Structure formats: C-alpha cells, structure tokens
Amino acid sequence: MGAKSFEDLEVFQRAYRLSLEIHRVSLRLTGIEQWALGDQVRRASKSIPANIAEGFGKQANSKFEFGRFLRIAMGSADEMRVWIRYCLDLGSIDAQTWQRWRDEYHAIAKMIQGLQGRVGGRGSGIRDRKTDDPVSDS
Numbered sequence: 038m039g040a041k042s043f044e045d046l047e048v049f050q051r052a053y054r055l056s057l058e059i060h061r062v063s064l065r066l067t068g069i070e071q072w073a074l075g076d077q078v079r080r081a082s083k084s085i086p087a088n089i090a091e092g093f094g095k096q097a098n099s100k101f102e103f104g105r106f107l108r109i110a111m112g113s114a115d116e117m118r119v120w121i122r123y124c125l126d127l128g129s130i131d132a133q134t135w136q137r138w139r140d141e142y143h144a145i146a147k148m149i150q151g152l153q154g155r156v157g158g159r160g161s162g163i164r165d166r167k168t169d170d171p172v173s174d175s
Contacts, residue, residue: 043093048148049086052110055141056082059117066129074129078120084113085145089152100157107153114146 043049059082063075092106118139125135 043090046089048145048152049089051141052085052089052145055138056086062130070127070129074123078124081113081116081120085110088113103156104153107149107156111146111149114142114149118142
C-alpha cells in the first residue's frame with residue numbers, strides 16, 4: 038500500500054475534508070433539523086475517515102480487521118448519499134452542493150473499493166457502484 042499512516046491515504050484526506058465541510062454546513066440548519074438531520078450527517082460523515090483510520094491501525098495484526106473497517110466506511114459513504122438527498126429535498130442545500138457532495142462520496146466509495154482490493158478483497162462484499170441520477174431517481 039505504501040502509506041505509513043492513515044493520514045497518507047488520499048481517501049482518508051478526501052473523506053476528512055468533506056466531513057469538515059458538511060459539519061460546517063450542518064451547523065447552519067435551522068430548528069429541529071439542526072439537531073436531527075444535522076447530528077446525523079455530522080456523525081455519518083465523520084464515520085468514514087474514522088473507520089479508515091481505525092482499520093489502518095489494526096492492519097498490522099489483521100488484514101481482515103482492516104477490511105471490516107473499510108466495509109463500515111463504505112456503508113457510511115452510502116448512508117451519506119441518503120442524508121444529503123434529504124438535505125436537498127428539505128431545502129437545506131442547493132442542487133449544486135448536493136451534486137458535488139454526491140460525486141465526491143461516489144469517488145470516495147470507489148477509492149475505498151480499491152483499497153479493499155489491495156488489502157485483500159476476498160469475501161469483502163464489494164459491489165459495482167452506480168451514480169445517482171438526480172432526474173431519474175427523484
């Protein structure tokens with residue numbers, strides 16, 4: 038893999054940067070959404086880099102454990118695509134922000150897939166990913 042630290046992984050860096058942006062935007066949500074939806078997007082977005090980091094730290098003892106944490110990160114990336122759709126449909130973000138975030142989560146998911154393959158993807162449950170088309174799945 039070549040990375041000496043989880044911080045060296047581009048997928049970690051991208052997921053971390055995006056979670057910071059989402060955290061900042063979520064603090065601008067109003068009313069109950071600040072606590073309900075805002076809390077959910079903050080936790081789910083932070084789960085991705087956190088699980089990459091935790092898995093990276095465990096890989097010396099178990100590649101399976103690293104793979105398990107990558108699968109959790111993948112699940113959180115998919116979960117975030119649902120939460121940001123809620124943000125769009127509730128008017129908390131505009132379509133341009135939603136599309137940019139959606140595309141970035143798609144890229145992050147592909148990077149996690151690639152990392153899983155390098156760690157040892159046997160039995161990892163990796164699947165093909167499709168982009169969300171805002172016209173056809175609205």
